[in-house]
Amino acid sequence: MGKITFLLLLFSFTLRADKPFIQVQKNCLTCHTEQKIPSELIYRRYLMQYSTNERIKQQLIPFLKNPTKKTSIMPKQFFLKFPEKKVLDLNETELQESVNAYLDYFDIKKRLKMQ
Amino acid sequence: MLRSEKRSLFRFLTIYLSSTFLLFFLAVFIFYTLQKQEILGQQKSELSSKAHTIEQTLRKLHNTFESPLVYPTYVNTNSAIYNLDKEFIFGTFHPQKIQWHKSIYFEKNKLFYLHKLKPYYLGASYLIVTQPINREPLNKLIQNLALFLLMVMSFFTLLAIFLGKLFTAPMKDSIKQMNRFIEDTTHELNTPISTILTNIELLETIYNCQGKQEMGRIQVASQTLSRLYEDLTYLKFSHNYHRELVLLNLSELLKERLEFFSTLIEAKELNLEEKINPNVVLKIDKNDAIRLMDNILSNAIKYNKKRGTLIVSLTPKSLEIQNSGLGIKEENISLIQKRFIRDNQSEGGFGIGLDIIKQVVKRYEFNFTLTSSPNQMTKVTILWEK
Numbered sequence: 001m002g003k004i005t006f007l008l009l010l011f012s013f014t015l016r017a018d019k020p021f022i023q024v025q026k027n028c029l030t031c032h033t034e035q036k037i038p039s040e041l042i043y044r045r046y047l048m049q050y051s052t053n054e055r056i057k058q059q060l061i062p063f064l065k066n067p068t069k070k071t072s073i074m075p076k077q078f079f080l081k082f083p084e085k086k087v088l089d090l091n092e093t094e095l096q097e098s099v100n101a102y103l104d105y106f107d108i109k110k111r112l113k114m115q
Numbered sequence: 116m117l118r119s120e121k122r123s124l125f126r127f128l129t130i131y132l133s134s135t136f137l138l139f140f141l142a143v144f145i146f147y148t149l150q151k152q153e154i155l156g157q158q159k160s161e162l163s164s165k166a167h168t169i170e171q172t173l174r175k176l177h178n179t180f181e182s183p184l185v186y187p188t189y190v191n192t193n194s195a196i197y198n199l200d201k202e203f204i205f206g207t208f209h210p211q212k213i214q215w216h217k218s219i220y221f222e223k224n225k226l227f228y229l230h231k232l233k234p235y236y237l238g239a240s241y242l243i244v245t246q247p248i249n250r251e252p253l254n255k256l257i258q259n260l261a262l263f264l265l266m267v268m269s270f271f272t273l274l275a276i277f278l279g280k281l282f283t284a285p286m287k288d289s290i291k292q293m294n295r296f297i298e299d300t301t302h303e304l305n306t307p308i309s310t311i312l313t314n315i316e317l318l319e320t321i322y323n324c325q326g327k328q329e330m331g332r333i334q335v336a337s338q339t340l341s342r343l344y345e346d347l348t349y350l351k352f353s354h355n356y357h358r359e360l361v362l363l364n365l366s367e368l369l370k371e372r373l374e375f376f377s378t379l380i381e382a383k384e385l386n387l388e389e390k391i392n393p394n395v396v397l398k399i400d401k402n403d404a405i406r407l408m409d410n411i412l413s414n415a416i417k418y419n420k421k422r423g424t425l426i427v428s429l430t431p432k433s434l435e436i437q438n439s440g441l442g443i444k445e446e447n448i449s450l451i452q453k454r455f456i457r458d459n460q461s462e463g464g465f466g467i468g469l470d471i472i473k474q475v476v477k478r479y480e481f482n483f484t485l486t487s488s489p490n491q492m493t494k495v496t497i498l499w500e501k
Contacts (some may be wrong), residue, residue: 027377
């Protein structure tokens with residue numbers, strides 16, 4: 001099931017086939033899928049707490065540079081099931097691009113539709 | 116109804132009704148504002164309820180996050196969501212201007228309700244819900260209040276008229292009594308004055324009376340009484356009097372009146388300057404013209420100093436009479452034009468002369484001016500042109 005989701009995500013990113021999406025795929029989703037860490041749940045949590053992409057970025061980027069359980073947005077119980085985040089081996093530009101691509105992928109404005 | 120009574124009643128009605136209406140308008144306005152708040156409060160609570168329903172749907176969408184996320188829509192209601200930075204996310208309408216500091220406001224017949232969200236489901240920090248204002252209850256309220264005001268105004272107007280008449284009744288009675296007294300007095304004066312004047316003429320012509328000076332004085336006094344009788348009769352009956360407007364030769368009439376006043380002029384040894392244009396014609400009732408001329412001449416003679424000057428000018432445009440009297444203070448000029456008010460109490464009279472002049476001037480829409488200052492020539496000018 002995890003592999004199928006990964007492949008689907010990979011396919012959707014590949015369709016958009018630009019550098020940031022490939023980076024997200026490589027830097028984020030590979031691990032998230034393998035370890036079954038729900039990236040969508042994390043996005044929703046960020047969205048619910050910070051409302052705008054800019055504000056999410058302001059919180060997410062420092063966390064990705066120095067991830068700890070304490071600074072994570074996820075509750076303590078989350079880490080009973082999922083491993084703690086490791087520091088990403090990305091430079092500043094790559095990190096920015098990856099986060100932008102991540103936020104763009106889940107962007108709520110694109111998902112909302114009128115009946 | 117008398118002029119003064121009308122004026123008093125009008126003043127009373129104006130003050131009483133305006134203050135009463137103002138008070139009622141204020142009360143009705145306060146009542147309307149409160150009722151409006153209540154009516155709009157009901158509509159606000161409806162909107163608030165809808166906002167909560169939308170919030171629940173947003174929460175559900177946020178938790179399921181199943182694409183596509185179908186935004187909730189309602190008939191007759193529009194809504195939109197904004198993020199924490201007040202940027203538009205999604206909605207069934209996209210208002211250009213939002214009053215962020217108000218939870219409820221009206222714009223173009225629409226009621227807007229701004230609902231703050233926390234946590235930010237789907238990133239929405241603000242939910243704005245709008246629907247057209249239901250004006251029916253408001254219109255009904257305005258109708259009822261207008262009807263109430265109309266009834267109150269009618270009732271208080273009738274009450275004010277009744278009270279006004281009640282209050283002016285003593286004044287009306289006094290004036291009636293005074294008028295009756297004047298009427299009776301003038302009636303009783305007429306016969307003896309006529310008898311005196313006729314007999315003086317007889318004494319002078321038939322019996323060649325020796326006491327010319329004494330006879331002259333009696334004649335002056337009798338003529339004064341006679342004019343007073345004419346004035347009082349004019350004042351009393353001028354409203355009902357049937358006027359006969361004819362083309363009257365004012366030049367001849369003025370000369371005739373000067374002749375009538377000749378005894379008085381001689382008695383005061385006045386220097387009379389006549390500047391009368393011949394055949395000045397005007398369409399006027401003869402009695403009105405006589406009362407106008409007599410009163411101006413009488414005042415000019417009466418308030419002139421002994422051996423003073425009297426200048427009488429008549430042109431097709433105006434009648435101008437000047438006298439070298441004591442003059443009138445500027446502040447008293449408008450005052451003396453009222454009935455029974457006189458500037459100089461040293462001479463006899465009732466103070467009705469200028470009032471009669473003003474009545475004739477007003478009736479024929481002439482232009483009347485009185486210029487005077489103490490110890491200067493007093494000038495009365497009547498322009499015939501309207």
